[in-house]
Amino acid sequence: MHHPADNIPWHLIASNLHWAPGKLAPQIRALNLPEIPGKLKEEDGCPCGVTNLHLNSSLSESSELDLFAHAFTKAVSDASRLKRSQYPKNYSPLDRNDVLLGEDLFQKVNSLLFQEVKGGPRLPFEQRTASAFLHAPEYEEDDASEFTATAKIGFLSLEVVKMLLMLGELGPILQVCALPHEGLSGWYCVSSRKPGTGPYEIGWDTVQYNALVVYVALNVALCFPQIYDPKAGRTDETDYRHTAFYQYMLRNVTRPIYPSKATPYPHQQFFGSPRDHFGENFESLRNISRKNWLHQTKNVHGAGHYGLLSFNEFLDLEGPLLEPYLPSKTDVESVKRLLFSNKLGLPFELVLMIMDFADYKAERVLEVPHDPLRPTNRAALDEYLDQWWQIIVGCNIINDELGMDRTDWPGELRWVMNDLFRLVPGQYQRKTLTGMECTGL
Known part of the structure; x- marks a missing residue:
């Protein structure tokens, strides 16, 4: 199933946005704000101080957002019906000890969840049986941050379900949904707490939210070739990666989420972001007083730093980007x-043996690292968007299959677009460097 980006009216959103740099007061700009090459002057920017796709007018007062949300919801519903029709209408009840995951699929999920662990599988055999998916989230009576022993089994099953979603393996999940007393619905929206830190959202709703964030952000960005395609006018100054929406998306979907490994994994792989590069929460940002201008402006809070830094400075904000060499498909073929x-004239069979022995295989998704919208990376980007459209559809099917309240896609879209573009003035507002709210130029 190919994602229907061309059938969704992205222009209804894009026509209400325009790119503009943030206009910063001279005293703030003097605090070591990284220079982005270009010819723009201070008066060319937005008073909010943030580089972003900014709002032209109040979209909340028009019907365009509603029209877009209706078209998006219809696309999800149509795709869900088509996808669900490819599976049995009903599933026979399973016994607790019935195996849901075949050997090949089990090993694939296992290797993805524990890819950094050498020396064999880490998922117990019982994790592939129906009984593993019956446990709802429960916490220890004397420790609200600690799952009970049975809930830990349920959490591991939640991670398996997330991986199945990302692999496009909907069949076993539908069998889980048909289990009497299934535990999956209880894991939709749930938090975990790491000692000494705040709560982390680890439910499968995070997979849905992140899918929506990347799908909306990247498809809207594709409506502005002047910020990603050098042939259309992209420059070092207008590079989309300097924007608040892109930096928010990148950090939000690739940061580690304790104790979940499944939620950020495919995004880390696509964007080439090491697993622990970004901090788990914003505490890491509050401790970077060496970034003098951020410290002095007291702007390190919430989403306050997005769109204030050049992309390279943003990547190094929480620590230097330490990434190992990862060969691309082109490298491997070369x-x-x-x-x-x-x-050299080696026999082809020997070449394959050497490559296999050296474990030299394509591990980097993007031909041009850290630049997914660059035209050179378009094939990989389309594949990535297709994957996350299917995950959006899969989440919708699971939601309906479990008999939960129908997903409020218009509400979800408003939430996501406010996080990315601050489209609706008066909601989810934050103060800016100049103390002004950004409602467009």
């Missing part, structure tokens, strides 16, 4: 050709 060329 090595194969070299080994098989007339210069």
Whole structure:
């Protein structure tokens, strides 16, 4: 199922937005704000101080957002009906000990959940049976931050379900939904607490939210070729990666979420973000007083730093970006050709053996790292968007299958677009460097 981006009226959102840099007061700009090459002057920017796709007018007062939300909701509903029709209408009740995950699928999920652990599987065999999916979230009576022993089994099953969603394996999840006394519905919206820190949202609603964030952010951005395509006018100054919406999206979907490994994994893989590069929460930002201008402006709170930094400074804000060398598909093919060329003349079977022994395989998704909208990366971007459209559809199907309240897609979209673009003045507002709210130029 290909994602229907062309059938969703993104122009209704994009026509109400325009790119503009943040206009910062001279005394703030003098506090070591990173320079972005270009010719824009202070008066060319938005008074809010944030570089972003800014609102032209009050979209909340028009019907365009409602029209967009209706079209999006219809697209999700239509795709859900088509996808659900590919599976049995009803599933026979399973015994507690019936196996839900076959060996190949089980090993695939296991390797993804514990990819950094060498030396064999870490998921117990029981985790592939129906009984593992019956446990709802429960906390210890004397410790509200600690799951009970049975709830820990349920959490591990939640991680398995997330991975199945991301792999497009909906069949086993539908069997879970058909279980009497299933525990999955209880894991939709649930929090975990790491000792000494705030709560973390770890339910499968986080998968749905992150899918919506990347799908909306990147599709809207594609309506503005002048900020991502050099042939259309992109410059170092107008680079989309300097914007608040892109930086918010990137950090939000790739940061680790204790104790979930499944939620951020595919985003970390696509964007090339090491697992622990961004902090789990904003405490890490409050401790970076060495970034003098942020410290002095007291702007390190909530989403306050997005769109205030160049992209490279943003990446280094919470620590230097330490990324290992990851070969791309092009790198792998180049090595194969070299080994098989007339210069070396190795038999192709031996070439494959060498590549396998060296474990030299494509691990980097983007040909041009950290620049997903660059035209060179378009094939990988389309595949990524397709994956997350299918996950949006999968979440909708699971929600209906469990008999939960129908997803309020218009409400979800408003929430996401406010997080990205602050589209609706008066809601989810935050103070800016100049003390002014951004409602457009």
